[in-house]
Amino acid sequence: MKNIAVIGAGTMGNGIAHVFAQNGFSVHLIDVSAPQLEKAVSTIAANMDRQIAKSQLTTEEKEAALARITTFTSIANGTAGIDLAVEAATELTSLKLDIFRELDQHAPENAILASNTSSISITKIASVTKRPEKVIGMHFMNPVPVMKLVEVINGYATSSDVTNSILALSEKLGKIPALANDYPGFVANRILMPMINEAIHTLHESVATVESIDTIMKLGMAHPMGPLQLADFIGLDVCLSILNVLHNGFGQPKYAPSPLLVNMVTAGKLGIKSGEGFYEYTKGSKELKVSKYFLR
Known part of the structure; x- marks a missing residue:
């Protein structure tokens, strides 16, 4: 997986985009609000400056990471050619279901669809798509660039290949994945x-x-x-x-x-x-x- 879409440019979304871009992935950051996207990129840059001050990142690495982030205001335009979509919208079931219907329509057939939900059923989210075996939970912790855990949640139909891919991907991001099954609140919450x-x-x-x-x-x-x-x-x-x-x-x-x-x-x-x-x-x-x- 090389090309990642992150849907939602709030606190969690910009943190997820930050981590993917810093680790060499091409990131499509998607939000319906253009001002929110501008704010998100500014926040990522400011957080990277803090990493530079702590000698965790160089100026050149920051510039390269920011260059890997492209912003979009629609899922239709932002999901072309992606390998993985990570939804990080507000924790509202109806909103997430609408997003996954749209992702299923526009994302490539082989793309994995992940949700950063902290409590909503992955099985329910997957049920509105035609690819439930490719839907999984990828629950990052806040602040994403600092916290090591990714809670990986299998839906009822999630395939073992998808699970193994997301576990391996989390490790490539420098995170420690922990696997959970799909029951309310998972483990963390x-x-x-x-x-x-x-x-x-x-x-x-x-x-x-x-x-x-x-x-x-x-x-x-x-x-x-x-x-x-x-x-x-x-x-x-x-x-x-x-x-x-x-x-x-x-x-x-x-x-x-x-x-x-x-x-x-x-x-x-x-x-x-x-x-x-x-x-x-x-x-x-x-x-x-x-x-x-x-x-x-």
């Missing part, structure tokens, strides 16, 4: 999201403050980031979406999202992306301040 949800319940029930909960988990469990800060980093809307997938998929009350999480998302308090969640975020500041809502 089936374990992570109930922990985050329980931390939110703990706050909602006034067992401890935002700072105490995160400090206890960081210092007591050796987590690099507390669960409430991590929820802000992921996006509270994304956390809610994944918990709903788990709750609907398993039908068990332990996966029901905390009412506090539901209220915060309804109020538009989504974490870093909105400037406020459990903490407040000011552009250019690294100070971590608890949201005023939780101080009153």
Whole structure:
């Protein structure tokens, strides 16, 4: 595989494009928004500058990698001649199904179609295509250029050849792939999201403050980031979406999202992306301040 399409130029999409381009692949970065594509390429360049500052990349390597990225505003134009498409759109089932219908229509017949979904059924995504054996989950972790894991998820019909190709490809990217089967939340989020949800319940029930909960988990469990800060980093809307997938998929009350999480998302308090969640975020500041809502 030499030619890769990445669909979605948000945080995950630009990170995935970054890693492929840095490792010598030709990348077609696709998004319906031209300004979003410009922003994504600027973000990739800025992140590569950080790598240069840490002696992880040379200026020449950065320029060569950026030259391998071509942007497109339509799947029809951006998928010609590709070997692999990696969808990295918003975590909405209807949106992903629409994208895969279009990918199936326009991508070459031999192309593998992968989704970066963190919770939505690969089997369901594959069902809207005429090539379910070539559909697979390729769940990168955020930030993609830094995190080593790729959670590889087999759908019901995914062929062993496709699985082996994606496992080998992940290693070529300098990642460590781990294989999972297609059940709600897979492995990473089936374990992570109930922990985050329980931390939110703990706050909602006034067992401890935002700072105490995160400090206890960081210092007591050796987590690099507390669960409430991590929820802000992921996006509270994304956390809610994944918990709903788990709750609907398993039908068990332990996966029901905390009412506090539901209220915060309804109020538009989504974490870093909105400037406020459990903490407040000011552009250019690294100070971590608890949201005023939780101080009153």
